[in-house]
Amino acid sequence: MSRAVKITLAFIIVLASGLGAVTFILSNFERLADEDFVAETDPGLTIAGLTASVSKDRVLDHYVLIDIRLEIIDEDRVTEVGLVLPRIRDEIMRELHRNSGVRADGVASIDLLRLKAAAVVPANHVLGENLVRKALVLSVARAVA
Numbered sequence: 228m229s230r231a232v233k234i235t236l237a238f239i240i241v242l243a244s245g246l247g248a249v250t251f252i253l254s255n256f257e258r259l260a261d262e263d264f265v266a267e268t269d270p271g272l273t274i275a276g277l278t279a280s281v282s283k284d285r286v287l288d289h290y291v292l293i294d295i296r297l298e299i300i301d302e303d304r305v306t307e308v309g310l311v312l313p314r315i316r317d318e319i320m321r322e323l324h325r326n327s328g329v330r331a332d333g334v335a336s337i338d339l340l341r342l343k344a345a346a347v348v349p350a351n352h353v354l355g356e357n358l359v360r361k362a363l364v365l366s367v368a369r370a371v372a
Contacts, residue, residue: 270302272309273365274316279323279342283335291337294365295319297350300358311353318349339364 277293297315299305308315322345346362 270305271296271298288335290370292368296363298360300360314353315350
């Protein structure tokens, strides 16, 4: 058999396998749609549009827009935490601007690991108890200054 024929047969086999897998997966969607399928999620609140400035050589380089989600330990108290969300947002913004969060390796961006840790402390400070388990970064976008 020539090499071209072998490659063509291999391609057809891979294509047929992929088509079979897609057909199998799609056939289960109807069964899942008929059932009461609910995804379990951790209780939490989203804070969208946090803004941090990023400087390079002590000059403003750009802004970073960040969306985070605070995971709440007690799901019965999510509504209560939501009532003070503006104060939590304010404390996180103060912390962001107090400690710029510039990365230690010199890259002109913010340190997301430090941001995640720094978001939990002010949130729990505002709440007066440790209700926030952790902060998850949902999105990061660069905005030109």
